[in-house]
Amino acid sequence: xxxxxxxxxxxxxxxxxxxxxxxxxxxxxxxxxxxxxxxxxxxxxxxxxxxxxxxxxxxxxxxxxxxxxxxxxxxxxxxxxxxxxxxxxxxxxxxxxxxxxxxxxxxxxxxxxxxxxxxxxxxxxxxxxxxxxxxxxxxxxxxxxxxxxxxxxxxxxxxxxxxxxxxxxxxxxxxxxxxxxxxxxxxxxxxxxxxxxxxxxxxxxxxxxxxxxxxxxxxxxxxxxxxxxxxxxxxxxxxxxxxx
Amino acid sequence: xxxxxxxxxxxxxxxxxxxxxxxxxxxxxxxxxxxxxxxxxxxxxxxxxxxxxxxxxxxxxxxxxxxxxxxxxxxxxxxxxxxxxxxxxxxxxxxxxxxxxxxxxxxxxxxxxxxxxxxxxxxxxxxxxxxxxxxxxxxxxxxxxxxxxxxxxxxxxxxxxxxxxxxxxxxxxxxxxxxxxxxxxxxxxxxxxxxxxxxxxxxxxxxxxxxxxxxxxxxxxxxxxxxxxxxxxxxxxxxxxxxxxxxxxxxxxxxxxx
Numbered sequence: 120x121x122x123x124x125x126x127x128x129x130x131x132x133x134x135x136x137x138x139x140x141x142x143x144x145x146x147x148x149x150x151x152x153x154x155x156x157x158x159x160x161x162x163x164x165x166x167x168x169x170x171x172x173x174x175x176x177x178x179x180x181x182x183x184x185x186x187x188x189x190x191x192x193x194x195x196x197x198x199x200x201x202x203x204x205x206x207x208x209x210x211x212x213x214x215x216x217x218x219x220x221x222x223x224x225x226x227x228x229x230x231x232x233x234x235x236x237x238x239x240x241x242x243x244x245x246x247x248x249x250x251x252x253x254x255x256x257x258x259x260x261x262x263x264x265x266x267x268x269x270x271x272x273x274x275x276x277x278x279x280x281x282x283x284x285x286x287x288x289x290x291x292x293x294x295x296x297x298x299x300x301x302x303x304x305x306x307x308x309x310x311x312x313x314x315x316x317x318x319x320x321x322x323x324x325x326x327x328x329x330x331x332x333x334x335x336x337x338x339x340x341x342x343x344x345x346x347x348x349x350x351x352x353x354x355x356x357x358x359x360x361x362x363x
Numbered sequence: 364x365x366x367x368x369x370x371x372x373x374x375x376x377x378x379x380x381x382x383x384x385x386x387x388x389x390x391x392x393x394x395x396x397x398x399x400x401x402x403x404x405x406x407x408x409x410x411x412x413x414x415x416x417x418x419x420x421x422x423x424x425x426x427x428x429x430x431x432x433x434x435x436x437x438x439x440x441x442x443x444x445x446x447x448x449x450x451x452x453x454x455x456x457x458x459x460x461x462x463x464x465x466x467x468x469x470x471x472x473x474x475x476x477x478x479x480x481x482x483x484x485x486x487x488x489x490x491x492x493x494x495x496x497x498x499x500x501x502x503x504x505x506x507x508x509x510x511x512x513x514x515x516x517x518x519x520x521x522x523x524x525x526x527x528x529x530x531x532x533x534x535x536x537x538x539x540x541x542x543x544x545x546x547x548x549x550x551x552x553x554x555x556x557x558x559x560x561x562x563x564x565x566x567x568x569x570x571x572x573x574x575x576x577x578x579x580x581x582x583x584x585x586x587x588x589x590x591x592x593x594x595x596x597x598x599x600x601x602x603x604x605x606x607x608x609x610x611x612x613x614x615x616x617x618x619x620x621x
Contacts, residue, residue: 134619135619143530143531143532144530144532144533144536145532147530193459193460193618196460196461196462197462198458198459198460198461198462198618199618199619200615212462214460214461220456220457220460220461221456221457223384223388225387225388225391226384226387226388230384230387233376233380234377234380234381234384237374237376237377237379237380238377238457238461238463239461240373240374240377241376242376243376243379246376
């Protein structure tokens with residue numbers, strides 16, 4: 120059971136906050152010609168993170184705003200290359216960050232299913248096989264041939280959630296609470312997520328709600344100013360987190 | 364670098380969808396739809412013909428074919444590169460959130476412009492046929508001219524879209540550059556009007572070689588054709604390798620600046 124899904128060894132991410140970063144090519148050239156060195160201030164968004172997530176585990180990620188939660192997810196998803204350290208991911212990742220980021224409002228629901236699913240790395244054949252299930256879950260069958268600009272925002276996120284969760288992945292990333300339509304549909308989504316857990320998917324879960332963290336997570340990493348403040352039991356972590 | 368190519372082939376369904384979307388969205392709200400691909404260069408040619416025919420008609424044989432071939436090839440190059448400038452910053456919401464081989468965005472821009480290019484060859488052939496210009500014996504060079512121009516444009520597109528992430532004013536600088544570039548390329552004037560001492564500008568212009576090969580394939584007797592093929596090939600290769608190297612060198616830093 121203790122097979123690793125994600126290994127994070129000493130990962131650090133440094134942002135260069137330029138005090139006076141040249142914003143234009145012209146400024147840059149003048150800067151260089153004058154022989155001036157760029158004035159940078161280093162900001163460590165993550166510093167020396169060491170965790171191992173096992174297969175089938177649900178890991179909660181908590182911390183105040185700007186603590187590095189999103190940066191950690193980006194490093195795991197392969198969006199950001201860490202400045203130092205190593206990330207090893209065993210299996211396929213599906214990010215559920217901001218549903219429907221890749222939608223095109225001019226295209227129809229059907230066309231957007233193909234576009235969005237291919238953004239998540241699916242082949243045409245795979246999408247064909249999942250197409251009907253995506254429509255069924257989103258409950259948007261009657262609108263599927265109209266352009267997305269005529270959808271309500273709830274309908275758009277419903278479609279996004281349905282596509283992202285149809286991608287069969289080993290690791291699922293869920294950032295913040297899912298604002299997906301009405302209460303009834305939210306329940307349906309929650310059910311689907313617990314289904315993933317039971318099927319043995321690894322889930323990374325970012326939340327500010329300690330109730331959800333305690334209910335869903337096996338272990339928790341608490342980030343504070345880019346450092347790993349605590350890694351372990353969700354009950355201890357959340358009660359200490361609440362007392363700060 | 365090879366890994367990036369593998370990743371792009373893995374995401375080929377996305378590439379297909381991006382190209383399709385480009386074409387669909389562009390013509391979705393127009394009545395004539397896709398016909399505009401062919402109508403557009405024809406109408407532009409008509410206007411330029413009215414303006415310039417008085418000027419160059421005597422000096423240039425088959426002026427209509429000369430003009431239309433110039434416009435079509437130039438349009439492809441300027442359209443694909445000018446759109447590609449924005450291709451990374453325009454997709455920042457995706458690039459910042461999930462892993463994608465980023466080169467897929469400039470590539471899709473160049474490919475959809477290529478499809479437009481190929482379709483706009485139809486009115487070109489029609490015009491050539493109706494005005495009675497005969498297709499030359501170098502017709503086999505058509506795919507060569509096409510490939511060289513497409514690869515060159517992709518190389519330039521890679522440089523531009525990467526540079527724009529770090530320096531936003533690349534967009535405006537390139538806009539001006541394209542205009543100057545257009546006037547230094549013999550699109551609507553014959554190259555014979557360029558004074559001897561400015562000939563070096565022509566010889567340094569990659570588009571000049573692509574255009575010469577393209578026109579040779581269509582109808583024109585182009586002197587020193589093999590030399591032009593050699594230079595065209597070299598410029599293409601250089602642009603593509605510099606672009607690919609530049610993009611790969613900076614691609615991991617792009618996310619930090621978007």
